[in-house]
Amino acid sequence: MRWSEIDTIPCPVAQAMSAIGDTWSMLILRDALRGATKFEEFQRATGASRAIVADRLSHLVEHGVFTREKYEDHPPRYAYRLTPRGRDLQPVLMMLSHWAEEHLRKSPSDKPLRLSGRRHTTCDHAFTPVITCSHCGEAATPDTIIYDVPRHVAVKR
Amino acid sequence: MRWSEIDTIPCPVAQAMSAIGDTWSMLILRDALRGATKFEEFQRATGASRAIVADRLSHLVEHGVFTREKYEDHPPRYAYRLTPRGRDLQPVLMMLSHWAEEHLRKSPSDKPLRLSGRRHTTCDHAFTPVITCSHCGEAATPDTIIYDVPRHVAVKR
DNA sequence: GAGGGTTAGTTCAGAAAACAGACTTACACA
DNA sequence: TGTGTAAGTCTGTTTTCTGAACTAACCCTC
Known part of the structure; x- marks a missing residue:
């Protein structure tokens, strides 16, 4: 059984953890619930490397926990906001x-x-x-x- | 920031995740709450490799979530039981x-x-x-x- | 208009960790 | 002698992570 196959387990705990990701995602969620929305805010607050933050944020967006909204065009800047699904965590x-x-x-x-x-x-x-x-x-x-x-x-x- | 340093973050979410471990630990906990106590039970129910199960169980014992009790001497056999701390999860x-x-x-x-x-x-x-x-x-x-x-x-x- | 700050990433190589599957030990039962 | 159960350990490959540098485009200050 690989990490990547966890979402195939028919159990709500496994499904939930698969959607959330891991501990870094938990910390990102914690910060979002405190009001963080920007990439840099998440990176500073969690202390995780930039690659990790980028990866976990896109995972959470994929699973409908965050939305990614462009708030500036040049250069492109994004705000990550919790969806109702995310707030319910x-x-x-x-x-x-x-x-x-x-x-x-x-x-x-x-x-x-x-x-x-x-x-x-x-x-x-x-x-x-x-x-x-x-x-x-x-x-x-x-x-x-x-x-x-x-x-x-x-x-x- | 390394995984191994997560327990230094002064935040209850980080502390909790550090004590629990990861997703495999969550699944182990799920099975323990359903009544599993033996190594083989955890391995079958989670589908994780034996090395993972051994590692996560000893991590959880270290953090006071399980106790490890010998229930047979020859060959040595152990039962993993939730502590009050573990049950409170x-x-x-x-x-x-x-x-x-x-x-x-x-x-x-x-x-x-x-x-x-x-x-x-x-x-x-x-x-x-x-x-x-x-x-x-x-x-x-x-x-x-x-x-x-x-x-x-x-x-x- | 040069320099520094801000924001949101991507890229890379070396280091660390996870992982599957085989192996071990030891008894019980047939 | 062979099969089953139990609780791991070992090994070598595969995957992931870290940390630092890099990009790119704007703003502000001097």
Whole structure:
């Protein structure tokens, strides 16, 4: 199995990762959600090489996560803007950040990291994300969720 | 900037991706959350080469996402089990799946994919995950969230 | 009008990493 | 003696990445 064949796996996690690309793409998405739109902004903020940034941006455009709009003709200059599909990745990045803040302290005795203050404008309070059930509104914690996994994908026990 | 230096970036997204590893690690996590514990199970389910599986598993053990327990001495056999830190990645994987199911249909006219039925045992209904605010309990959609990003990380506008 | 800054890339060679497939070890069962 | 299972390691090729230089066209300052 090659990287390039990952998109053939019939699984939403594999499909999602295939569309996003890799860690550099994640960092580019993070910066886009913070407001970055220009090539140079992405390059500076991620610290990745120019070739990587060019490659990942075109991958993300191909997969409908960004649009590439010319905002100047001579010389050609482009703005990369998140599509609705791209903006919908915000919850994924937020949960990832939340996980890191909870778990990735430097030493076990450290307090949880709080690198980014997250504020809910509806109630104007700092908060942490809580996943709830679209049907009953109660918390959907890992132990209250079961999956009906298609038989051909299921792991043999 | 090298891959190996990603963990030096003071950003929870970078830290999280550094701890997780890459797409193969994501697939390994997916399988672990489905109940896989053995090397061979991970190898079959992900389709990655044995070297990749061995490498990613040891990476994840190093980062406290899995434990490696010997369950047989001769010959040595190991079970990989998720730690609490690893289990807490479940919401991340769930949001990623949800995004793929909503957005990655084969053609624009297709209905959203529903590859895995997600059921909430509290109310016994199929559901989609909704992120809410830990303070007021209302939906925390991207447009109702603002970040207080530390100045040294902020993108210049 | 010379020089520097900005923006969005492309190109190149050498270095690093990923990868498939074969191999190893060791037991169980027939 | 042979097949199956399990958990890797090893090897040599293939692919990707890095870092630096280069292009190109405009703007601004001196």
